[in-house]
Amino acid sequence: MPxxxxxDDRLKQLAIAAQNHQPKTLGRQLAMTNFMAEVEKYKIxxxxxxxxxxxxxxxxxxxxxxxDLTLRICREIHNYRPEKTVSQWVNFLMLxxxxxxxxxxxxxxxxxxxxxxxxxxxxxxxxxxxLQNKFCQLEAALSDIIVEDPGGFFEGEVMxxxxxxxxxxxxxxxxxxDESWQDISHELGVNVSSLSSFYQRCVEKFTPRFKExx
Amino acid sequence: MNNTEVDLxxxxxxxxxxxxxxxxxxxxxxxxxxxKQVYLNALAVHAVDFYFQCMEIDTDxxxxxxxxxxxxxxxxxxxxxxxxxxxxxxxxxxxxxEFVSIPAEVRxxxxxYVAVEIAQSLEEVKLLGFxxxxxxxxxxxxxLESIENLLEYLDELQPEYLDELKxxxxxxxxxxxxxxxxxxxxKVFESRQKFQFDFRSTQTLEISDPANSxxxxxxxxxxxxxxxxxxxxxxxxxxxxxxxxxxMVELCPAENEIMLPEDVELIVLDERGKSLVxxxxxxxxxxxxxxxxxxxxxxxxxxxxxxxSHSELFFT
Numbered sequence: 001m002p003x004x005x006x007x008d009d010r011l012k013q014l015a016i017a018a019q020n021h022q023p024k025t026l027g028r029q030l031a032m033t034n035f036m037a038e039v040e041k042y043k044i045x046x047x048x049x050x051x052x053x054x055x056x057x058x059x060x061x062x063x064x065x066x067x068d069l070t071l072r073i074c075r076e077i078h079n080y081r082p083e084k085t086v087s088q089w090v091n092f093l094m095l096x097x098x099x100x101x102x103x104x105x106x107x108x109x110x111x112x113x114x115x116x117x118x119x120x121x122x123x124x125x126x127x128x129x130x131l132q133n134k135f136c137q138l139e140a141a142l143s144d145i146i147v148e149d150p151g152g153f154f155e156g157e158v159m160x161x162x163x164x165x166x167x168x169x170x171x172x173x174x175x176x177x178d179e180s181w182q183d184i185s186h187e188l189g190v191n192v193s194s195l196s197s198f199y200q201r202c203v204e205k206f207t208p209r210f211k212e213x214x
Numbered sequence: 215m216n217n218t219e220v221d222l223x224x225x226x227x228x229x230x231x232x233x234x235x236x237x238x239x240x241x242x243x244x245x246x247x248x249x250k251q252v253y254l255n256a257l258a259v260h261a262v263d264f265y266f267q268c269m270e271i272d273t274d275x276x277x278x279x280x281x282x283x284x285x286x287x288x289x290x291x292x293x294x295x296x297x298x299x300x301x302x303x304x305x306x307x308x309x310x311x312e313f314v315s316i317p318a319e320v321r322x323x324x325x326x327y328v329a330v331e332i333a334q335s336l337e338e339v340k341l342l343g344f345x346x347x348x349x350x351x352x353x354x355x356x357x358l359e360s361i362e363n364l365l366e367y368l369d370e371l372q373p374e375y376l377d378e379l380k381x382x383x384x385x386x387x388x389x390x391x392x393x394x395x396x397x398x399x400x401k402v403f404e405s406r407q408k409f410q411f412d413f414r415s416t417q418t419l420e421i422s423d424p425a426n427s428x429x430x431x432x433x434x435x436x437x438x439x440x441x442x443x444x445x446x447x448x449x450x451x452x453x454x455x456x457x458x459x460x461x462m463v464e465l466c467p468a469e470n471e472i473m474l475p476e477d478v479e480l481i482v483l484d485e486r487g488k489s490l491v492x493x494x495x496x497x498x499x500x501x502x503x504x505x506x507x508x509x510x511x512x513x514x515x516x517x518x519x520x521x522x523s524h525s526e527l528f529f530t
Contacts, residue, residue: 026369029269067229074268181318196318210284
């Protein structure tokens with residue numbers, strides 16, 4: 001493990017390397033990517049201490065501030081002065097980002113409910129909300145449309161090379177029965193890439209029609 | 215270069231706005247499995263877009279299919295348009311997964327596939343690496359190329375002439391404002407009585423009758439490909455009644471030459487640098503393409519001979 005001085009020196013060199021390239025050049029992009037990776041690796045960014053917010057609000061402010069900080073570091077690397085350590089510079093910026101993010105998070109009504117900081121909790125929340133919402137009925141209508149295919153539009157869309165394959169058949173297999181491309185390919189004797197390209201084109205073609213049911 | 219332990223994996227924070235967006239998009243799906251997929255796809259696209267913002271690489275997030283509930287319903291898509299280059303697919307990977315999945319429906323027309331590992335905490339992502347071709351359903355994480363290679367790859371894809379060339383605004387030609395080096399076709403005709411440009415295959419761009427009120431502009435630029443090897447590039451434009459522009463691109467022999475150099479190629483490319491039409495001279499005296507463009511479109515014309523090439527960038 002390198003010493004603090006070695007880390008400071010390494011980060012300083014990387015920052016100077018990035019400053020030596022013009023913005024939007026490959027040299028700058030590579031140097032900044034390396035710089036950000038090292039900043040993250042050595043965990044030199046510290047969030048300001050929480051003195052007055054609930055843990056959820058504090059977490060939200062930190063998330064907002066970290067995101068702003070990352071963008072600011074990249075856009076303002078030319079402002080870094082080698083008399084300071086990189087750690088001093090980024091933490092000075094972090095404090096500013098935290099202060100600027102605070103009113104944004106406090107003022108946002110939607111935010112605290114939406115984000116729980118854990119994937120499974122977020123997905124459970126989404127699922128609960130779905131059970132209560134109107135989409136379930138629409139989903140049933142969409143399935144009906146696929147199966148009934150009024151006007152025969154979906155069935156009429158066939159692969160030129162393989163006339164036994166039509167869009168309706170693929171919709172039923174993919175959307176209603178949730179079958180894999182491999183299984184469908186095996187059943188039809190048509191390779192996966194031909195099937196999926198045809199399916200992709202048809203979905204794009206019929207998107208306006210489907211939109212009526214979603 | 216494979217993504218061994220020494221390669222760089224970049225960790226980026228996830229902005230709360232990205233969560234909000236992902237959550238709203240996932241709520242448009244009813245199937246819980248699909249909703250999760252949409253959520254993760256949206257986060258992956260936002261994460262790569264954010265990284266590109268940091269790198270000042272231009273993207274068009276609004277053009278992504280993550281916003282289209284129908285496309286998301288029927289396909290597993292997480293695309294991000296990199297301006298002038300094409301669509302990059304951003305594939306989410308859960309923590310601990312050893313493979314990145316590339317669904318069949320996104321295995322064509324992508325310039326590459328970026329693997330984005332989304333932390334269980336949902337606070338950050340890791341840009342694990344990328345592959346250029348999506349020819350397999352599952353790519354082992356250990357086989358990915360590094361993010362640095364992605365930057366180099368995108369830089370290579372960038373058509374150099376789009377950066378270097380001063381774009382030519384064809385609308386200005388209609389107002390008699392011409393770019394340096396582009397001579398009036400008639401002027402060149404005068405000095406070349408014997409080998410006049412042949413408009414036989416065009417209908418809309420026939421040599422204009424001076425009495426005709428329809429504006430037809432034809433300008434010629436002499437292009438030197440190799441020392442002493444010159445060709446004439448002609449561009450003809452005519453506005454149509456629908457507000458579009460009829461465009462003719464023709465490559466002709468230089469003064470005192472009868473034929474085009476045998477290996478010379480004429481290529482018209484779209485705004486992403488993708489070839490629209492391409493032809494080689496062989497033993498002909500001209501190459502001619504007719505195009506139609508709406509206002510605000512961009513295309514470029516490339517004349518190539520061996521290692522030499524010359525490009526012109528046009529806006530309509």
